[in-house]
Amino acid sequence: MQKKVFQLLADNTSGVLSRISGLFSRRGYNIESITAGATHDPNVTRITIVASGDDEILEQIEKQVAKLIDIKDIRELKPEESVYRELALVKVRAEDDRRQGVIAIANIFRANIIDVATDSMIIEVTGNQSKIDAFIQLLHEYEIIEIARTGIAGLNRGTEKLVHF
Helix, strand or coil, rough: EEEEHHHHHHHHCHHHHHHHHHHHHHHHCEEEEEEEECCCCEEEEEEEEEEECHHHHHHHHHHHHCCCEHHHHHHHHCCHHHEEEEEEEEEECCHHHHHHHHHHHHHHCCCCCEEEEEEEECCCCCHHHHHHHHHHHHHHHCCCEEEECCCCCCEEEECCCCCCC
């Protein structure tokens, strides 16, 4: 099993995510993460999907998604040619006596403390998946109350592979 990151440009219409996820569901494909948002053109949505499977399955995913009527472009974002980022919000139990340890870990990862309550903190961290995973692993010595992860967003490096409509 391997993972591939696909970038889709799709018409910004209602139901486009439903049609994409329905295709995955009907075919029994797994979506590891999916993110979507409008581009500089409000009529186009950029969708980043991380899927896993063997080479044949990943090739079929690309071909089947490309056939959907809303899809303008699909391409693989190869790790050596792309930049990936993920955002995570992590709520940690942090009483007064334990806050300095959490702050030290956040500083090491260049994370931002975005909320402090009497018994907890919310920390925002961005980076690649391995950075987020390492950050969360270090926080396990504290009580993690909640985690919200966005999934991967990515772009190709440079301007050679831009798609213009």
